[in-house]
Amino acid sequence: MTIEDQVPLSRFTTLGTGGPARWFAKPETADELAEALEWASERELSVAVVGLGSNLLVADQGVDGLVLKLGGELASVEVEGETLQAGGGAPLAVCLHRARAGSLGGLEFACAIPGTVGGGVWMNAGAYGGEIAGVLERALVSDATGVGWQTPAELGLEYRRSSLLPGQVVAQAEFRLRPRPVEEIKATVAEMQAARKAAQPTNKRTFGSVFKNPDHELSAGRMLEACGLRGFRIGGAQISPRHANFIENADGARSAEAIALMVEARRRALDEFGVELEHEVQLLGPIALPSAEERV
Numbered sequence: 001m002t003i004e005d006q007v008p009l010s011r012f013t014t015l016g017t018g019g020p021a022r023w024f025a026k027p028e029t030a031d032e033l034a035e036a037l038e039w040a041s042e043r044e045l046s047v048a049v050v051g052l053g054s055n056l057l058v059a060d061q062g063v064d065g066l067v068l069k070l071g072g073e074l075a076s077v078e079v080e081g082e083t084l085q086a087g088g089g090a091p092l093a094v095c096l097h098r099a100r101a102g103s104l105g106g107l108e109f110a111c112a113i114p115g116t117v118g119g120g121v122w123m124n125a126g127a128y129g130g131e132i133a134g135v136l137e138r139a140l141v142s143d144a145t146g147v148g149w150q151t152p153a154e155l156g157l158e159y160r161r162s163s164l165l166p167g168q169v170v171a172q173a174e175f176r177l178r179p180r181p182v183e184e185i186k187a188t189v190a191e192m193q194a195a196r197k198a199a200q201p202t203n204k205r206t207f208g209s210v211f212k213n214p215d216h217e218l219s220a221g222r223m224l225e226a227c228g229l230r231g232f233r234i235g236g237a238q239i240s241p242r243h244a245n246f247i248e249n250a251d252g253a254r255s256a257e258a259i260a261l262m263v264e265a266r267r268r269a270l271d272e273f274g275v276e277l278e279h280e281v282q283l284l285g286p287i288a289l290p291s292a293e294e295r296v
């Protein structure tokens, strides 16, 4: 495994923004992952993982630490009986495909989520009434101090969050699925994908939901739409004209412009609805969302 320097992270995010990783490695086995974590620990470097970058906003200045992208064995998928075992770097789409081939249901909701198993566990990703916590049996978590299996309760999975900490890497996960006829799985997936296509800008560069849905009768998208933000643009970043809880890279956007849109959106939601929206997108590097009262 080579450790490269100054690798642009924009190519690893679905929004297509973000500066370089100071250090970057692609471990493919548990041993290589341990080696990379030890290498960073000896140099007192922070460690972060990118999955498919589908809920990630990386600072334009880049990330001054070691960024990992799991590959090889750490991105493979196996089905045994009713258990699906996957590396943290495995795309959820591949997991769904393998489950369907084995006539196993439970992961259909993942057709809506363009991320990896590791990112899915970190975010407790979910859609259409399903979520990772509902099918996850356990996850193998590695950090500089060692490696161990954790149950969903130990992972602290809640609505779009886990209690995992920076530097902890989901190396593997086991899902408990249930037998389901392939035709039924296909029909459910087709229905979910059609609903998704009808409501969201699926053909644009975005990072999925910007904000979590608040405890309010309106979803974050409806609230921002009511604030008149559909199509609102700052530089190359724009709030989707199709769905106001998405930010699109309309033309050479920078992460700072996406942050500026998020600040404006939070300020308007606070002014008009008294709601302080919490961001769902994960921020990496020296990048932060100022409070809802501040303008940029």
Ligand SMILES: Cc1cc2nc3c(=O)[nH]c(=O)nc-3n(C[C@H](O)[C@H](O)[C@H](O)COP(=O)(O)OP(=O)(O)OC[C@H]3O[C@@H](n4cnc5c(N)ncnc54)[C@H](O)[C@@H]3O)c2cc1C
Residues within 6 Å of the ligand: 014, 048, 049, 050, 051, 052, 053, 054, 055, 056, 070, 088, 089, 112, 113, 114, 115, 116, 117, 118, 119, 120, 121, 122, 123, 124, 125, 126, 127, 168, 169, 170, 171, 201, 202, 206, 207, 208, 209, 282
């Ligand atoms: C069009 C679109 C639609 C979407 N729809 C949904 C939806 O319906 N429901 C939903 O929940 N999400 C949705 N998302 C968001 C996103 O796909 C999920 O949050 C997904 O789980 C992120 O996975 P990822 O691999 O891309 O993670 P990344 O975006 O790469 O990373 C997200 C976070 O996970 C961490 N991470 C990634 N891999 C690991 C690992 N192996 N170990 C430890 N930490 C890790 C990262 O460090 C980061 O903090 C959507 C995104 C897009 C672009």
